[in-house]
Amino acid sequence: MKKIVYLITATIALSACGAKEQSVDDLIAAGNLETLRTKKSEVSDQQKQIEANIRKLDSAIALKSGEEKLPLVNTITAEFQKFDHFLELQGDVKTKQNVLVYPEMAGTLQRVYVKEGDRVRKGQTLATIDDGGMSSQLAQLKTQAELAKTTYERRKRLWDQKIGSEIEFLSAKSNFEAAKNSVDQASSQLGKSTIRAPFSGIIDDVIKDQGTVVSPGVGSEVFRIVNLSDMYISVDVPEAYLGDVAKGKEAMVYFPVLRDSITTQIRETGNFIKPSNRSFSAEIPVPNKNGKIKPNLSAKVSLNDYTSEEAILIPSSIISENAEGEQYVYLADEPNADNEAVAKRAIITTGKTQGGQIEVLTGIQNGSHVIKEGARTVKDGQKVKIKS
DSSP, X not given: OHHHHHHHHHHHHHHHHHTTOOOHHHHHHHTOHHHHHHHHHHHHHHHHHHHHHHHHHHHHHHHHHTOOOOOEEOEEEOOOEEEEEXXXXXXXXXXXXXXXXXXXXXXXXXXXXXXXXXXEOTTOEEEEEOOTTHHHHHHHHHHHHHHXXXXXXHHHHHHXXXXXXXXXXXXXXXXXXXXXXXXXXXXXXXXXXXXXXXXXXXXXXXXXXTTOEEOSSTTOOXXXXXXXXXXXXXXXXXXXXXXXXXXXXXXXXXETTTTEEEEEEOOEEOSOXXXXXXXXXXXXXXXXXXXXXXXXXXXXXXXXXEXXXXXXXXXXXXXXXXTTSOEEEEEEESOOTTSEEEEEEEEEEEEEEETTEEEEEESOOTTOEEEOTTTTTOOTTOEEEEOO
16 A cells, blocks of 8 residues: 555656656745645645545455455435424413403492302302392382383273273383383393303402402402313414415424423414514414313414425435535445445435424435435445445
């Protein structure tokens, strides 16, 4: 080996002397910058040529002497498989049934029937407010209405028999209808003294204590009631994914605090692009069978934005890039019975990446043997041995 290197070096040196070129020392002494640069480029080219020749000779010597050592590589077989790509976003759990319950009339909170954590049904009585004698007034109005009804019915029977005047009949009818309306209005007003659950859920907070004076308006809320069975996550999706994220597509939700995840589907997508961040909303329902999921809980949401039924996936770590910006991998071409093959460089185009895997769109065929371990050390056309 050393003799070969000496011979090549000597040949270059003799050629240089034959051309009566200036020595490097003479050029340095002359101090011409462009000449020095030109000389350096020539010497560098000569060095590269020498190294290439040495490699060729090493290979030829090893082959002739039967001592050829092939680089060991590992390969993966490219096969068609289903590929789902997911867009990862951040969101918070919400519920449309998370409300503050306010009184509809002023008065003293006479009695509170529930406590925090109680499950209630829609329409269930939560508390009552002192009606200030309204129930007594209603009873009196009902008595008056009963009298008006009896009078009207008697006048009607007489009028049907053509007895009495029409004006007496119409007056009795008007009095009865007015009394009935007064009862209905008083009953409606009295009903406001009872605070009822607007929907089925859980009493999350009892804000006002029994005996407190309350009145309608801001700041007078009495209860917070939450329904944890109909929860959802709303996320902002960049407008670039408008054609990819749609109703019915798969969604995976992970709750870091709970260390739990669920798989669901997109329930609804917005029809409006928000000018502030150029995004549209997507709503993902969150089943909450065990009740652990709470409003405002942080969640990582992965929305399916791309699916390919026949995709070729390879590790993104084995992809290299040349000076032209092209991506390439090495294939073990036509391996023989001894697991020996030729490394062949394949220019590829790639698609989406998911979890360290990247989809190859062109350049690799189904069944190709892609070099995984050793891909950074082999060269195009080099003979390799595949580890069994």
